[in-house]
Amino acid sequence: MMAISVEKLSKRFGRKQALCEIDLSIAEGEMVALIGASGSGKSTLMRHIAGLERGDTGSSVKILGDVQQKDGRFGPKMRELRSQIGVIFQQFNLVARLPVITNVLTGILGRISAWRGTFGIFSKSEKADAIHALARVGIPEVAWQRASTLSGGQQQRAAIARTLMQRSKILLADEPIASLDPASARRVMDVLADINRTEGMTVLVSLHQVEYARVYCDRTIALRDGRVVYDGSSDALSDDFLTRLYGAASEELVLPQRLPVKDSRAPAPASSAPGIRQGQEELAPA
């Protein structure tokens, strides 16, 4: 079954055509990169798939086979589908004044009874789950700190812990590393790749720099002026090809230096024995 299938998604803001007849489908378990220069429509597309925005007439978005929106109207299962999609944002979107653990616990609001969620009554095992999710992203010690006291990289990992709590099937990451330093950025991308591999969560991550797409994702979708201009293997995205796609704007998509990271992509489903590929050894113990 397709995790995400988008058909003829268009969106116009005033005079600007932000998205133009986008067609794409992503299968369950894939980790896909979405690239494009600033203003190419990455965030807008993400927000539509997340169910935070409604497309124009003719648009349709299906999540896990159910209608999330069609012709600019949300489907009846909207709230349920939102809880199936974890979203992390460029600016983390944590509630700064709440402790980290409460931020993480809000992830379960979609699947516990409404009154219990509204009064913030969380059981001991749910709190333990939250601590566990924080441990999973490597920051169990900050649970009772206010979210505002965390560094950018830690906040983003706390946001990922919130989506882990959500137990969603799909994870949308809208420029998750755009406001992070390179070391934090890599740690966040490692966590995303690990979640994709071990939980089998479908990940769609929008990126500003194509290097990360090459290292972490098998497939890349490229947007330009609200249209899909490329959808295929990340390996084919050479610098020359990017220049052909984006012209002078391609400069902002490429880092001045190569990333000092090994290829950490999941092995292709066909290859039977894990650990054969080079670069897999260091990931195997985890």
Next chain:
Amino acid sequence: MSTTSETVAGASAATPADRASDVNAGRDWSRSVWNLVILAGLVAALAISWGPSEMGRWTFLFTDSANMAEYASGFLRPDFTDWRYYVDEMIVTVEIALWGTFLSLIVSIPFGILCAHNMVPWWILHPCRRLMDFFRAIHEVVWAVLFVVAVGLGPFAGVMALFVHNTGIMAKLFSEAVESIDPRPVEGIRSTGATRIQEVVFGVIPQVLPLWVSYTLYRLETNVRTATILGVIGAGGIGQVLFESVRGFYYPQSSAILIIIVVTVVLTDLLSQQLRKFVT
């Protein structure tokens, strides 16, 4: 030699001239004109209001200042014989303010959300805002007179008057705080599949809480002052005692009461300042 200096002089003269012509390029003149129009309107309003407000009588402040001094001299020897009674009544006034503020706080929380344009559609927003405007437009004293008719003379009429008027003010202050929140954390909560109310509880309230607490304490301060005035029209407390002693020309007693009021107001000010520091 002479040609060179000429060219240099010519160039340096031309460049500032070009720059000057650029300065106003793209300037929005309608804005500047608007500012002038607003200023002129304000001056005109003040000029028109001069006569009806009898501002011309300001000279009496100086020519008849002796009358004021004579009246004030009656207050120079405060009489604290009945201080225990005054303090008891002062406490009643504070208690009226406390209940009035508390009740309006409870009601202002939902209305603060319902009056914020980033929270509700216009067909909820406008009725709620107009209702709050109505509560706010009518002064506490007028509300108190109305409630005295309904529930009789005494402190409860004062509580109700403070409650209604203060709800109008606090809902407005609260909704302004809600309108200035960062929408991104709220989207973060929404994306987990939370309900609208849960979005408010986890995304909005934590952001506005320090401001809300601060506004509430400020309104409590104001309400202690207002509750004193409400006593004058029969809503109990120290105001009633003050009004009676002023009407009976007991100036030393009135002076003692005024001193107790001032001390109480200063104390509530200090206390609420400390509490606000503690919260934010």
